[in-house]
Structure formats: C-alpha cells, structure tokens
Amino acid sequence: MKDFTNMLRKQHLKATPQRLAILTSISKYGHINIDHLYSEIKLIFKSISLATIYKNINAMTNALILQEVKLPSSKAVYEITKQNHSHLLCIKCNKIEDIVIDLQQTIKIVHQNNFEVKHTDLILSGICGHCA
Amino acid sequence: MKDFTNMLRKQHLKATPQRLAILTSISKYGHINIDHLYSEIKLIFKSISLATIYKNINAMTNALILQEVKLPSSKAVYEITKQNHSHLLCIKCNKIEDIVIDLQQTIKIVHQNNFEVKHTDLILSGICGHCA
DNA sequence: CTGACTGCAAACGTTTTGCACGGTA
C-alpha cells in the first residue's frame, strides 16, 4: 500500500481526490492508457473532465511520479514510477507485465562503443503463458 | 544501393516518384520523422501534400517496407525495414544510431518464465561519443 | 486566505478521409 498523498506533497503537488483516484486506478491496473483511465475515474467522479486527466497525467509525469510507456502498436500507457524494468507485451491479449532484466552486459558492450547509457527501454513482444 | 522500385512492386504498391523520393530520403537519413520528411520531399515535389506523405508512410509500413520507431521523448521516426536491431539515442544531439545487440540470453530467460518472444524493441538512451 | 486545481468550452496540432484528377503498369 502506497501513500500517494505523501508522494504528491513531496513533489509540491496538492493531493486532490481526483489525483488520488488516478493513482489508485493506475496502481490497480499496473499499466493503463488515457481512455481506460478516464472511464475508470468517471465511475467515481461522474463529472471529471478529460482535461483534468491530461493535466494530472502531465503534472505527475513531470514530477516523475508517473512514467509513460510507449508501446509498439497501441496507445501509450502510464505506470507508477518504480525501479527501472522492462516490459513483456502479449500480442494476443495485450496484457503488459513488468520484468526486471539485467542489461549490464549489454550496457557494457555499448559503452565500449563509446556510448554512455543513461536509460534503457526494452519491450519484449510475444505470447504470454496464458495465451500459448 | 537498394532497388526501391522492386521493393514496392513485390508488395503490390506502385513505384511512384513520390514514393521513391520518400524511400530515398529515409535511406539518406537513416531515421526521419514526418515533419522532416515532408520538408525534404517538398524540396523535390513542391506541391506534395502532407496527406500523401501520411498515406504512403502508412501503406509502406503496412507492407513492412518501413518500420516505425517510437522514441521516449519525441515524435516517432521511420526507417527502412532491416535486420532486427536496437537503437542508441543520444539525449544531447538526438542522433539515432542502429546497433545489433544479441538478446538471445535475455529471450531465453524470459522463455523460461513462460513467455515466447516474437519481437524486441530496445532503445538505449544516453550520451554519444561525439557529445561526451 | 491564497494559490493551485477542476471542469467546461474553445483552440490547437496531427492524422485521416472523400473526392476529382492524373499517372503507373
């Protein structure tokens, strides 16, 4: 259980009910796109505006509370910022799973090629165990 | 030197001068976004429409002649389809470089976790040799 | 109490579509 209120205050963002609902929803689904998030939040705040969703996603992404994940063949999804990790994307059921993969060997090889890696984005697309 | 005319015909697409110019331009820059491509092609075809650029990019991407690369913090770029590879993205000069990295070890580990990898997308962001 | 946030509507930028004309095969 995360203390979203504190996460927000540390970044000098107000802990509004809308923001807490957004964070709770993202946390529940792990990864969520704007449309899905909007329909989820509307269940709680019937009058929430899509503009509010966007403003908050942007504010919290800039504050590094959230992270955007650009997927190869669909809309970007958002997740709560955590340890750097890779993503498994099932091309059948579209489920996204986090996976921690050690890329140190790869980073080392690239470094020998005169490139200093600061961040990695790895998406492995394929068939998940459930769909196989 | 590639035979773009044949590449197109094999996919039952007509080899129009506009398409050949698009492919030549992408080939020249390696990776290019829509806006840059549009301004490049306009130098040759002053009256080309942005709609034509989009239609052709979509047609050729669907025909697997082109591939879209979604970048973490900027617009997608397009490249001629080639052997599966990863990308080095310099966060200073924004240059993109192709790099062939062997991910078999990673794929094997993931496979043991009951996930069959079909495709990988890896972007390594950092500082290139020139900007260091 | 004050500045930040919300919700609405309008604006904006990007991408797609419909249609008449033109060019490839």
Place this chain on the structure above:
DNA sequence: TACCGTGCAAAACGTTTGCAGTCAG
C-alpha cells in the same frame, strides 16, 4: 484502359489552453 495514387479541402481525432469557480494547505 483500369486502377491506384496524388493533392486539395474538410473532417476527425487527441491533446492543450483559458477562464471562472472551487478547494487543499
């Protein structure tokens, strides 16, 4: 010659902005 592709304009779509009212700190 028959279609596919082009170019233009309009439409559709996703996202951002401005503003008046509201709320968290």
